[in-house]
Amino acid sequence: MVRSNKEQEMLLGTLDMLVLQTLITGPAHGHTIAHVIEHTSDDVLQIEQGSLYPALHRLEDRGWVSSYWGPSENNRKARYYRLTALGRRQLHKQTHRWQTMVDAIGRVLAKAGKTAD
Amino acid sequence: MSFRRFFRRREWDEERARELDEHIALEVELNLARGLSPQEARRQAYIRLGNPTAIREEIWKMNSLVSIEDLGRDIRYAIRQLLRSPGFAIIAIVTLALGIGVNTAIFSMVNGLVFSSMHIEQQNQVRLIAIRQKGQSWQPALSYAEFRQISDATKGVFSGLIADQFGLDGVTMKGSKPDRAFTDYVSGNYFPTLGVHPLLGRFFTPSEGLTPGADPYIVLSYAYWKNHFAADPNIVGRQISLDGRPMTIIGVAPENYRGLSSILEAQAYIPLAMIVPIENLPITDFNKQANRNTRVEGRLQPGITPQQADAALTLAARQIAAAHPAEERDLELHGFSLQAGRLTGGIDDDNSFNTVSAIFLGLASLVLLLACVNVANLLLVRATVREREMVIRSALGAQRFRLIRQMLTESLLLALLGGIGGVLLGRLASGLLASVNLESDLPIHFDFGFDWHVLAFSITIAVLAGVFVGSVPAIRLARANLNLILREGGRGIAGRSHKLRDALVTIQVATALLLLVVAGLFTRSLSQNEHVDLGFDPNHVLTMMIDPSEIGYNTTQSAQFFRGLMPRLRALPGVVAATSAQSIPMGLIDNGSDSVTIDGYTPPPGQPQPQINNNLIGSDYFRTLSIPILEGRAFNDADNDKAAYVAIVSKAMAEKYWPHQDPIGRRFTMGADPTHPMQIVGVAGDARYGNLAGTGQAAFFYVPYFQHSDLNTLQAIELRTAGDPAAMTQEVEQVIHGIAPALPIFEVKTLHQALYSPNGLLLYEVVAALAGVMGTLGLILAVVGVYGVLSYAVSQKTGEIGVRMALGAQRSDILRMVFIHGLWIVGIGLAVGLGASFGAARLLRSMITVSAVDPATFVAVPAILAVIALLACWIPARRATRTEPMEALRVQ
Numbered sequence A: 001m002v003r004s005n006k007e008q009e010m011l012l013g014t015l016d017m018l019v020l021q022t023l024i025t026g027p028a029h030g031h032t033i034a035h036v037i038e039h040t041s042d043d044v045l046q047i048e049q050g051s052l053y054p055a056l057h058r059l060e061d062r063g064w065v066s067s068y069w070g071p072s073e074n075n076r077k078a079r080y081y082r083l084t085a086l087g088r089r090q091l092h093k094q095t096h097r098w099q100t101m102v103d104a105i106g107r108v109l110a111k112a113g114k115t116a117d
Numbered sequence B: 001m002s003f004r005r006f007f008r009r010r011e012w013d014e015e016r017a018r019e020l021d022e023h024i025a026l027e028v029e030l031n032l033a034r035g036l037s038p039q040e041a042r043r044q045a046y047i048r049l050g051n052p053t054a055i056r057e058e059i060w061k062m063n064s065l066v067s068i069e070d071l072g073r074d075i076r077y078a079i080r081q082l083l084r085s086p087g088f089a090i091i092a093i094v095t096l097a098l099g100i101g102v103n104t105a106i107f108s109m110v111n112g113l114v115f116s117s118m119h120i121e122q123q124n125q126v127r128l129i130a131i132r133q134k135g136q137s138w139q140p141a142l143s144y145a146e147f148r149q150i151s152d153a154t155k156g157v158f159s160g161l162i163a164d165q166f167g168l169d170g171v172t173m174k175g176s177k178p179d180r181a182f183t184d185y186v187s188g189n190y191f192p193t194l195g196v197h198p199l200l201g202r203f204f205t206p207s208e209g210l211t212p213g214a215d216p217y218i219v220l221s222y223a224y225w226k227n228h229f230a231a232d233p234n235i236v237g238r239q240i241s242l243d244g245r246p247m248t249i250i251g252v253a254p255e256n257y258r259g260l261s262s263i264l265e266a267q268a269y270i271p272l273a274m275i276v277p278i279e280n281l282p283i284t285d286f287n288k289q290a291n292r293n294t295r296v297e298g299r300l301q302p303g304i305t306p307q308q309a310d311a312a313l314t315l316a317a318r319q320i321a322a323a324h325p326a327e328e329r330d331l332e333l334h335g336f337s338l339q340a341g342r343l344t345g346g347i348d349d350d351n352s353f354n355t356v357s358a359i360f361l362g363l364a365s366l367v368l369l370l371a372c373v374n375v376a377n378l379l380l381v382r383a384t385v386r387e388r389e390m391v392i393r394s395a396l397g398a399q400r401f402r403l404i405r406q407m408l409t410e411s412l413l414l415a416l417l418g419g420i421g422g423v424l425l426g427r428l429a430s431g432l433l434a435s436v437n438l439e440s441d442l443p444i445h446f447d448f449g450f451d452w453h454v455l456a457f458s459i460t461i462a463v464l465a466g467v468f469v470g471s472v473p474a475i476r477l478a479r480a481n482l483n484l485i486l487r488e489g490g491r492g493i494a495g496r497s498h499k500l501r502d503a504l505v506t507i508q509v510a511t512a513l514l515l516l517v518v519a520g521l522f523t524r525s526l527s528q529n530e531h532v533d534l535g536f537d538p539n540h541v542l543t544m545m546i547d548p549s550e551i552g553y554n555t556t557q558s559a560q561f562f563r564g565l566m567p568r569l570r571a572l573p574g575v576v577a578a579t580s581a582q583s584i585p586m587g588l589i590d591n592g593s594d595s596v597t598i599d600g601y602t603p604p605p606g607q608p609q610p611q612i613n614n615n616l617i618g619s620d621y622f623r624t625l626s627i628p629i630l631e632g633r634a635f636n637d638a639d640n641d642k643a644a645y646v647a648i649v650s651k652a653m654a655e656k657y658w659p660h661q662d663p664i665g666r667r668f669t670m671g672a673d674p675t676h677p678m679q680i681v682g683v684a685g686d687a688r689y690g691n692l693a694g695t696g697q698a699a700f701f702y703v704p705y706f707q708h709s710d711l712n713t714l715q716a717i718e719l720r721t722a723g724d725p726a727a728m729t730q731e732v733e734q735v736i737h738g739i740a741p742a743l744p745i746f747e748v749k750t751l752h753q754a755l756y757s758p759n760g761l762l763l764y765e766v767v768a769a770l771a772g773v774m775g776t777l778g779l780i781l782a783v784v785g786v787y788g789v790l791s792y793a794v795s796q797k798t799g800e801i802g803v804r805m806a807l808g809a810q811r812s813d814i815l816r817m818v819f820i821h822g823l824w825i826v827g828i829g830l831a832v833g834l835g836a837s838f839g840a841a842r843l844l845r846s847m848i849t850v851s852a853v854d855p856a857t858f859v860a861v862p863a864i865l866a867v868i869a870l871l872a873c874w875i876p877a878r879r880a881t882r883t884e885p886m887e888a889l890r891v892q
Helices: A005-023 A030-040 A049-061 A085-116 B003-007 B009-033 B038-049 B052-062 B066-084 B086-115 B144-153 B190-194 B222-228 B272-278 B283-287 B306-323 B352-385 B387-395 B400-434 B452-479 B482-488 B499-530 B555-570 B621-625 B651-657 B725-739 B751-755 B761-796 B798-806 B811-847 B855-882 B885-890
Strands: A065-071 A077-083 B126-132 B158-172 B179-186 B217-220 B239-242 B245-252 B268-271 B292-300 B332-337 B541-546 B575-581 B592-598 B611-617 B629-632 B646-650 B667-670 B678-684 B700-704 B715-721 B745-750
Touching: A005 A030, A005 A049, A005 A065, A005 A077, A005 A085, A030 A049, A030 A077, A030 B009, A049 A065, A049 A077, A049 B009, A049 B038, A049 B052, A077 A085, A077 B009, B009 B038, B009 B052, B038 B052, B066 B086, B066 B400, B086 B352, B086 B400, B086 B452, B086 B761, B126 B306, B144 B158, B144 B283, B144 B292, B144 B306, B158 B190, B158 B268, B158 B272, B179 B272, B190 B292, B217 B222, B268 B272, B272 B283, B292 B306, B306 B332, B352 B387, B352 B400, B352 B452, B352 B499, B352 B761, B352 B811, B387 B400, B400 B452, B452 B499, B499 B761, B499 B811, B499 B855, B541 B725, B541 B751, B555 B575, B555 B715, B555 B725, B575 B621, B621 B715, B646 B651, B651 B678, B651 B700, B715 B725, B725 B745, B745 B751, B761 B798, B761 B811, B761 B855, B798 B811, B798 B855, B811 B855
Parallel strands: B179 B268, B217 B245, B611 B700, B646 B678
Antiparallel strands: A065 A077, B126 B292, B126 B332, B158 B179, B158 B239, B158 B292, B217 B268, B239 B245, B541 B715, B541 B745, B575 B611, B575 B715, B592 B611, B592 B667, B629 B678, B646 B700, B667 B678
């Protein structure tokens, strides 16, 4: 069966949220974004680097990030992504939603854990 | 996704490639720093990123109009689906083709008569100028004097004002018999103002047509040049004679210019003032202020709006009225679009043509609606059959949106194929309509050609039909729970709720009822008209027209000719009575109409003298047509220009102007001959001259031709015969040619045939035939549709019926159940349809001669539909009750 739209949206939304969160400290290119996500999560979140670029494209399409060519660490040209005001608002909204859900799941699991004991 | 990126996606893709390269490079450096070998560093980098081409492809797709690419797939799939069930496809396509074909045919008719191009420059800049005097309707007929005065007064708003008058003239070439041509006497600026350019030779110069007799030149229409002069390329400069007068052919009009009227096409064009010598018109008549038989059109100056032009016309009217108070009291002038006067010759003030075309387009769209409902229903049934397919495709990951779009693609494909069939059918039908034999020698011309208007119309309705028929099963699919269907083993979406299908039946019944009622009213009007009391006896009468002026006779010579001719015709064996008259009932040549001054009668304040139709007749007229003389006497040979001037009035005229008095001996004067007051010598029974609608009791008067022979040379010969009138034709022609060998004889027909003219029964005949064809189509579609839906609905209930019978229900209970359901939906349909029909009939009131609540139609049509609908319930219900309960249950 088709995965419902909401479900799909949430999975995509998670990656989007992580990317946006990364960009909150300043513009970065794709490679940096991938490594920052991995490092800050203590390598728990091994993101598939390949899915990052379509995600960036989608975010840019929605106007949540903007991009420009700039010099990279090794002095070549890299594509930098910058968070837009719209993106910042979106990040805030998504983080809030995520937190609510995590708390809810946490409470359910805590209760389930107690019952199991 | 922005369209900018769609068109720049190659460039965009190259950027992504560079971005990914950069990513790999950075990752490789990182890996090298970790001490991996260059080769391994590269390998690891690719493993972590994934396939760059796949990533680019994903982004490429995000920038694509996926739907366009999918559309191709959908269409291919739809074609395969239709090929898989050709029976269904053919029925659906033919049904839609019928619906679209009817619409195309009707629209091409309306378009051809009114909206198609007249092939002149900037048609909407040309205005038709009409005149109105207080209390009368707008008439597009002005006098030549008024034309000149308006021309001078409106130079600021019109860059050119043109005028023309129609005539019928005999054309003779050296060594051949004269032929009668329908001619158009035009002002010299006619063609340049319209922006029409000659095919051969030249057109007139602006000064030609100003001076009577000065410009003996003639321009031929393309059709006349082709048919009568074999498209001779060296025609320019040839001499012909027109009504015995030598004329030089100076040019040929282009093929596509057919004049400003949709129906009558002039065969030759002549400078306007030439009408004076050619038609023996006294110059005083030609210049008379109120002799109104000129059509006037004006081309607006660039930048001038029609409103500004109307303001200038109003001002001109005031000036003219002030200068000629006697003839032009309360004169008003107004510009109309060329279309307004294109069809009827008058201004369509009451928009009756618009009403007729709206009615027919309405009827045609009802047929299309019926066709669509039938096809929608077929699709609905098919959708049940294809539910499995839909469920499986959905299980394999197809989005519901895609499935719905697939269904719409299929129905649009059906509709477009139906549209192609419809255009072909429509072409055929409009060709048949255009070739309706009007039994007239006049150059009547219908051009129901296919231009882009018609094509755009057909495509639009085909697409609308496709969306309509496709959306019915699509709505069904959108609402359905596909999981449930899979679990229920394909009992089907359509098997459960009947609401949509019931609604379709209701629409079908209501539509069919409306269509059949309208068709019925028109058909009943025709049959009633065929039996209407005409006031004269049309049987055993032969008529033909001759105009001695066409061989150069003047009015005196013409009168002499008729005086000599009539006794010879009366002497022919088999002739009971013979007469001549200016016009025949319902004829193409109009009855005379003149303003009349009646002794002892004053029109109501502010109203002009009454306009009354009349006829110039020979002696023995009333006996020939069997019109009774109610009082006094008929005309005889003694009523000539040496005797006292006399007239006979119709019963209606007598009652209107001399109520409760004896009209015999009273006097009145007609405008055409103001110096001879006429004394009434008789009262004749009312006869229908103009048309069949209304009471047929209009005021009418008759005057003897031999007292007014200077008014007209064109006369219809009418003979009452003992036997078959048509069999006398040759003998009569011999007699005429015995006196004037070269005289053209035309419009030879029996009076009975003549009644089927455009003014008479023809219109009703065409309308009734069209309505009949559409009604029949509608009836077939409705019967097939209603029967199909109801019987399918009942057959779907076979299982339920089995259960009920197994639980002890009687057959009568089952029948009642089925009937009550059928009665409900058919009843609602009939009620809605009846309501709509009463409304439609009210709108049609002026066009039908039966009552708008004609009981025969309003009882018969619903009864027929109800019987059909009940049969459609009963037959499958009976079948269902006859099956064994166990068998019925097994159907599940």
